Amino acid sequence: xxxxxxxxxxxxxxxxxxxxxxxxxxxxxxxxxxxxxxxxxxxxxxxxxxxxxxxxxxxxxxxxxxxxxxxxxxxxxxxxxxxxxxxxxxxxxxxxxxxxxxxxxxxxxxxxxxxxxxxxxxxxxxxxxxxxxxxxxxxxxxxxxxxxxxxxxxxxxxxxxxxxxxxxxxxxxxxxxxxxxxxxxxxxxxxxxxxxxxxxxxxxxxxxxxxxxxxxxxxxxxxxxxxxxxxxxxxxxxxxxxxxxxxxxxxxxxxxxxxxxxxxxxxxxxxxxxxxxxxxxxxxxxxxxxxxxxxxxxxxxxxxxxxxxx
Amino acid sequence: xxxxxxxxxxxxxxxxxxxxxxxxxxxxxxxxxxxxxxxxxxxxxxxxxxxxxxxxxxxxxxxxxxxxxxxxxxxxxxxxxxxxxxxxxxxxxxxxxxxxxxxxxxxxxxxxxxxxxxxxxxxxxxxxxxxxxxxxxxxxxxxxxxxxxxxxxxxxxxxxxxxxxxxxxxxxxxxxxxxxxxxxxxxxxxxxxxxxxxxxxxxxxxxxxxxxxxxxxxxxxxxxxxxxxxxxxxxxxxxxxxxxxxxxxxxxxxxxxxxxxxxxxxxxxxxxxxxxxxxxxxxxxxxxxxxxxxxxxxxxxxxxxxxxxxxxxxxxxxxxxxxxxxxxxxxxxxxxxxxxxxxxxxxxxxxxxxxxxxxxxxxxxxxxxxxxxxxxxxxxxxxxxxxxxxxxxxxxxxxxxxxxxxxxxxxxxxxxxxxxxxxxxxxxxxxxxxxxxxxxxxxxxxxxxxxxxxxxxxxxxxxxxxxxxxxxxxxxxxxxxxxxxxxxxxxxxxxxxxxxxxxxxxxxxxxxxxxxxxxxxxxxxxxxxxxxxxxxxxxxxxxxxxxxxxxxxxxxxxxxxxxxxxxxxxxxxxxxxxxxxxxxxxxxxxxxxxxxxxxxxxxxxxxxxxxxxxxxxxxxxxxxxxxx
Numbered sequence: 001x002x003x004x005x006x007x008x009x010x011x012x013x014x015x016x017x018x019x020x021x022x023x024x025x026x027x028x029x030x031x032x033x034x035x036x037x038x039x040x041x042x043x044x045x046x047x048x049x050x051x052x053x054x055x056x057x058x059x060x061x062x063x064x065x066x067x068x069x070x071x072x073x074x075x076x077x078x079x080x081x082x083x084x085x086x087x088x089x090x091x092x093x094x095x096x097x098x099x100x101x102x103x104x105x106x107x108x109x110x111x112x113x114x115x116x117x118x119x120x121x122x123x124x125x126x127x128x129x130x131x132x133x134x135x136x137x138x139x140x141x142x143x144x145x146x147x148x149x150x151x152x153x154x155x156x157x158x159x160x161x162x163x164x165x166x167x168x169x170x171x172x173x174x175x176x177x178x179x180x181x182x183x184x185x186x187x188x189x190x191x192x193x194x195x196x197x198x199x200x201x202x203x204x205x206x207x208x209x210x211x212x213x214x215x216x217x218x219x220x221x222x223x224x225x226x227x228x229x230x231x232x233x234x235x236x237x238x239x240x241x242x243x244x245x246x247x248x249x250x251x252x253x254x255x256x257x258x259x260x261x262x263x264x265x266x267x268x269x270x271x272x273x274x275x276x277x278x279x280x281x282x283x284x285x286x287x288x289x290x291x292x293x294x295x296x297x298x299x300x301x302x303x304x305x306x307x308x309x310x
Numbered sequence: 311x312x313x314x315x316x317x318x319x320x321x322x323x324x325x326x327x328x329x330x331x332x333x334x335x336x337x338x339x340x341x342x343x344x345x346x347x348x349x350x351x352x353x354x355x356x357x358x359x360x361x362x363x364x365x366x367x368x369x370x371x372x373x374x375x376x377x378x379x380x381x382x383x384x385x386x387x388x389x390x391x392x393x394x395x396x397x398x399x400x401x402x403x404x405x406x407x408x409x410x411x412x413x414x415x416x417x418x419x420x421x422x423x424x425x426x427x428x429x430x431x432x433x434x435x436x437x438x439x440x441x442x443x444x445x446x447x448x449x450x451x452x453x454x455x456x457x458x459x460x461x462x463x464x465x466x467x468x469x470x471x472x473x474x475x476x477x478x479x480x481x482x483x484x485x486x487x488x489x490x491x492x493x494x495x496x497x498x499x500x501x502x503x504x505x506x507x508x509x510x511x512x513x514x515x516x517x518x519x520x521x522x523x524x525x526x527x528x529x530x531x532x533x534x535x536x537x538x539x540x541x542x543x544x545x546x547x548x549x550x551x552x553x554x555x556x557x558x559x560x561x562x563x564x565x566x567x568x569x570x571x572x573x574x575x576x577x578x579x580x581x582x583x584x585x586x587x588x589x590x591x592x593x594x595x596x597x598x599x600x601x602x603x604x605x606x607x608x609x610x611x612x613x614x615x616x617x618x619x620x621x622x623x624x625x626x627x628x629x630x631x632x633x634x635x636x637x638x639x640x641x642x643x644x645x646x647x648x649x650x651x652x653x654x655x656x657x658x659x660x661x662x663x664x665x666x667x668x669x670x671x672x673x674x675x676x677x678x679x680x681x682x683x684x685x686x687x688x689x690x691x692x693x694x695x696x697x698x699x700x701x702x703x704x705x706x707x708x709x710x711x712x713x714x715x716x717x718x719x720x721x722x723x724x725x726x727x728x729x730x731x732x733x734x735x736x737x738x739x740x741x742x743x744x745x746x747x748x749x750x751x752x753x754x755x756x757x758x759x760x761x762x763x764x765x766x767x768x769x770x771x772x773x774x775x776x777x778x779x780x781x782x783x784x785x786x787x788x789x790x791x792x793x794x795x796x797x798x799x800x801x802x803x804x805x806x807x808x809x810x811x812x813x814x815x816x817x818x819x820x821x822x823x824x825x826x827x828x829x830x831x832x833x834x835x836x837x838x839x840x841x842x843x844x845x846x847x848x849x850x851x852x853x854x855x856x857x858x859x860x861x862x863x864x865x866x867x868x869x870x871x872x873x874x875x876x877x878x879x880x881x882x883x884x885x886x887x888x889x890x891x892x893x894x895x896x897x898x899x900x901x902x903x904x905x906x907x908x909x910x911x912x913x914x915x916x917x918x919x920x921x922x923x924x925x926x927x928x929x930x931x932x933x934x935x936x937x938x
Contacts, residue, residue: 112348203349232348242342245350252350252357253342260356267355 022119023126023165030296031130031161063136063157064088091136098137099154099194101220102129103186104171107145108247109203110227111173116291117227121199122168123295124225126161128197128302134158140190143171146178148185176247177204179211187218196220199289201227202275205248209278216282224279224286225302226272233268234261315391315914325386329379336375377928381921388917393440401441403459403496405489406431408473409505409531410450411480412815412878413886416506418534418622423888424475427504427531431473433904434502434529435466445492446470449485449505450854451478451816459492476854477625477876478816479883482509486519486894499524502902506532507889510882516895528899532888537564537621538571538613539884541594543629543812543877545609552636552660557599559611559629563589564885570616575599577606586616594881607633608858608875626884630858630875631812638662639803640676642693645683650780651699654792661799679802681795682706684779695772695802697795700742700779707768708751708775711744717757726754728765728774728797732790739785742778774798812875815856820848821874823863830863 067076067087077090102125110118125141132139136156141164143150152167179200186196196215202208202224215222237243237256244251254260272288279286289298313321347353408431414424435444438461445459446469457469486501493499501524542560547553563569568590575583582602589595609631614620621627637660644666645651655663666672668685680693686705689696698706719734734755744760747753754774755763762777780786785794813819823830823844830849832840835857842851849861853876862871878884892899 109348112346201348203351205351229348235345235347237345240342241345243345243347243350243353246346246348248350250350252353254353254357263356264353267352270355271352 022122022169027123027126031127034127034131034296034299061090063091065091098132098135099190099192100128100132100137100139101186101190101194101196102139102141103183103196103198103200104141104143104168105145105177105179105198105200105202105227106143106149106171106173106175107177107200107203108174109177109201112246113229113231113291115173117201117229118171118173120289120291120295120298121225121227122171124289124298124302125197125199126164126168127295127299129164130158130161131299133161133164138192138194139164141167142186144179144182144186145173145175147182148189149175151189178206179204179208180206180214183211183214187214187220193219194221195223197223197225199225199227201229203247208275212279212282212284216284222284223302224275224284225298226275226286226288227291228272228288229291233265235264237261311392313390313392316389318390321386321390324389325383328382328386332378332382333375336371336378377924381924384917384921384924388914388921390914392913392917401439401443401461402498402500403493404438404442404444404500404502405447405492406434406444406502406504407447407449407453407482407485407489408470409480409503409509410448410473410475410478411505411508412475412477412625412880412883413506413508413623414475414531415477415625416532416535416537416623416886418532418536418886418888422475423506423531424473427529428470428473430529430531430904431470431504432467434902435463435470437904446473447485447488447492448473449480449482449503450476451481451852453481453485453488455488455492459496476815477856477878478854479880480505480509481816482512483515483519486515486521490519490521490524493524500527501525502527502529503892503899504529504531505892506530506886507892508883508886509892512892512894516893516897519894521894521897526892526894526897526899527902528892529902530888530890530892532886535564535622535885535887537623537626537884537886538562538569538589538615539564539623539626539881540611540613540629540877540879541626541881541884542596542879543609543611543631545631545633547634547636552658553603555602555633557602557609557631558596559599560594560596561589561613562594562881562884563592564881564887566591568593572614572616573597574612576610576612577602578608579610580606582606607873609633623884623886625856626878626880628856629812629877629879630856631877632858632873632875635872636660637803639678639799640664641799642666642673642677642680643683644668644672644680644685644687646685648683648699648781650786650791651681651683651795654795657792658796658799679799689771691771693771696774697798697802698773698775700777700782701775706745706775707773708748708764708766709746710777711746711760713741714739714744714757714759714762714777715741717742717759717762719755719762720758722755722763723752726765728794728801729754730797731793732797733788734785734790737783737785737788737790739778739783741782745775745777772802774801812877812879813853814879815853815876816880817852819851819853819874819876820845821851821861821872823847823849823861823870823872827863830861833860833862835859 064077064080065088067089071089075089077088080086080088104121104125110121129139129141133156138154138156140154141152142148150167150171152164155163198211198215204211212222212224240255242251242253276286287298287302408427410424414422414427416423419426431446438444440461443459443461444466445455446457446466448454448456456472457466460466482503489501493501501521503526507530539562540559541562542558545555545557547555557575561571561573563571568588570586570588572584572586574581583599611629613627639660640662641655642664643651643655646668655661664673664677668687672687672690674690674692677693679695679697680689681697681699682701682705684700684702686702701710703710717739718737722729722734742762745762745764747761747764748766751764751766753761753764755761763775765772765774767773780791785791827844829841830844832842832849832851834840834853835855840851842849844863849863853859856877857875859874859876860871861874862869864870
């Protein structure tokens with residue numbers, strides 16, 4: 001390690017502080033808010049849609065939740081109402097048998113630019129996990145690069161959110177991106193089909209389509225959340241430089257000019273437009289997630305797009 | 311083109327080596343800055359476009375190499391200190407005579423003529439060719455070189471800064487003589503006169519000064535000449551009433567227009583009189599202030615326009631004079647009784663007269679003058695001077711001649727201060743003795759039969775001998791008698807009853823020193839002290855500033871101090887209308903063309919400037935992203 005590297009790299013305590021700040025109290029308060037909002041958003045319309053797909057048979061009590069207009073009166077827990085005066089609905093496990101797979105891209109490119117993309121991906125993942133857990137969905141979190149690098153076992157109930165936090169905090173970016181290969185492993189490991197949300201910058205040398213197609217072809221419902229750092233569109237470069245890919249190490253020698261930076265910006269836009277076009281054609285929900293946009297705003301955008309919860 | 315620095319061969323070697331290194335460095339692969347990117351594939355589109363402009367990039371890189379080589383060439387060229395071939399030719403030798411006379415204090419140009427002259431001389435020096443050499447000379451009453459003959463601006467510039475105008479007239483002839491002496495034997499000799507042209511009678515100089523092969527150039531300074539002047543200023547005490555005095559001054563209007571002027575007379579700094587009057591064009595007007603009483607020691611006169619505004623030359627608007635010192639003269643009279651002599655001595659209250667009987671022991675104290683009235687008593691050394699009236703044989707330090715009868719003053723020295731104001735033409739003398747003067751003695755009066763009034767000195771003691779008894783003539787009945795006695799006493803005690811004119815600046819002053827010393831100290835109006843030699847009882851000093859001076863001589867209890875005044879009092883110098891041309895005899899001075907032929911052209915400076923300019927262009931294009 002060179003002397004300069006000591007300054008460049010984060011020290012361990014600093015990294016810890018950073019990880020703690022990732023899911024701090026403020027973040028958790030926002031998650032509560034999102035969980036409440038999500039219930040209002042998905043009350044009625046989406047629930048019916050989702051229920052028709054799931055055929056639960058068990059009657060095991062799982063949890064309570066607040067009564068909202070449209071809930072079946074038969075599911076109201078009158079005992080609770082009698083004791084506390086609050087209308088709560090009894091939730092049963094077999095009715096909420098939705099599997100949500102949250103797939104986080106852990107390749108090196110996600111850490112590019114001060115890990116902004118990776119942090120944003122983890123926040124979004126945690127937020128959606130919380131909402132899912134709060135609705136008693138089966139939530140699984142998976143870290144991938146060119147393979148499945150880490151996996152959190154399927155869990156449910158919002159009390160398990162801290163497990164999710166811990167898992168996400170332990171994820172480290174690194175390695176190259178090969179979503180096709182990694183997601184093939186993923187689908188092989190998860191026979192139960194469900195919603196698969198992919199958090200990635202989609203900088204895949206093999207093509208971003210491969211990974212999404214693996215999910216599609218294996219009857220998962222893919223959601224694509226593309227992490228976007230606007231600074232990558234117009235890097236602060238000038239003069240004679242040797243650029244190298246932070247994942248593959250591929251090199252290009254260039255003399256950067258203003259015109260070249262304009263072209264670069266257009267190329268990035270074209271690349272993203274290509275992703276959007278592909279997703280639109282394949283009816284895959286696509287959400288660009290700007291690293292500079294607050295994560296709660298992005299989560300709400302995902303909710304509005306619909307289809308994420310029951 | 312020649313190289314004054316490194317020789318051409320050495321320059322070529324350096325250029326070859328440096329160019330090789332530069333090219334080698336360019337041939338070596340450029341080490342580019344490594345920059346990580348998140349996804350290199352996206353850059354491929356950009357990279358494809360860059361391939362198309364590869365040739366242009368190479369050209370740009372070649373241009374950069376050429377640019378570096380050009381900078382290198384310029385620097386190496388500058389290292390050689392290239393000079394035009396003309397600079398190898400023999401350079402000029404210039405003596406720059408800068409007029410430092412009083413007229414150069416005129417402020418018709420800002421800040422003053424002398425300051426403008428200094429600025430012009432600096433330009434002249436900077437415009438000299440590389441082989442030219444110049445000598446800066448301050449031309450006042452004397453010509454003083456302020457530098458050596460040099461081409462070094464760093465030596466000439468401080469010398470120019472030393473130039474200052476004084477209250478004297480400029481002696482152009484002396485300046486030209488000095489310049490010719492300095493240029494003797496030197497090729498391409500030039501004399502540059504920097505002046506306002508107020509240089510006195512220039513045409514006369516050409517009659518006895520040959521400039522030879524030296525070329526004369528003239529750099530005029532000044533543009534107008536509105537001036538009033540006090541051209542004379544003096545004061546005297548009345549001979550018979552020394553408590554009163556009389557002031558004479560002369561004011562002059564040197565302009566072609568009439569002027570209303572205001573003249574102020576001050577005594578010891580206090581205004582005595584203010585008068586306003588008109589002066590016609592170029593008019594000189596004498597004015598007298600008679601019968602002035604008071605104890606003022608110093609007198610000053612100031613003149614200005616009546617409307618309050620000042621003229622262009624303040625130096626001659628202020629004149630100074632000092633009232634002659636009065637002190638009691640101790641007179642020893644050795645006489646058997648002489649009413650006429652006693653009466654004459656009574657006229658001056660400042661005489662302290664002691665009477666002694668002939669043949670008796672004389673008082674031992676100091677006396678300024680002893681008057682021996684027909685007696686032959688030996689005088690002690692305590693008596694400074696002696697006046698002998700009708701001396702007997704052996705009673706006077708010179709031989710007596712033939713006895714004379716019925717004679718008078720047929721000739722007398724009218725310029726002698728002793729005989730000033732005396733009408734001696736028809737004095738009748740019954741009898742007396744002719745006097746035989748020794749070598750060094752001076753005959754002040756004589757009849758056709760022989761000298762009858764002789765002055766001289768013996769053993770440092772001056773004397774005056776009259777060869778007849780005044781009572782044997784009608785002299786004692788005339789006004790001339792008391793005047794003669796008092797003039798004689800005054801002459802012995804150095805108290806001049808005539809006009810006490812202040813000294814004139816620019817002349818060698820001979821100031822009386824009442825002490826037997828070899829040197830004295832003159833303190834000028836600015837307080838600066840100058841040790842000056844004393845020759846024949848007078849301090850010799852060339853004064854250049856108007857004002858009040860102090861003179862001190864001796865030390866301890868014998869220290870003597872006196873004061874005197876000095877004025878410009880030079881009407882030609884007060885005529886400050888500048889001239890634009892100068893002719894010495896038949897030679898007309900050519901104008902000075904500053905910075906033209908033979909100008910200093912240090913090419914290396916331009917080469918370095920080119921390097922800087924190129925570097926600036928490179929910097930701008932780099933930072934404006936024109937070349938990168």
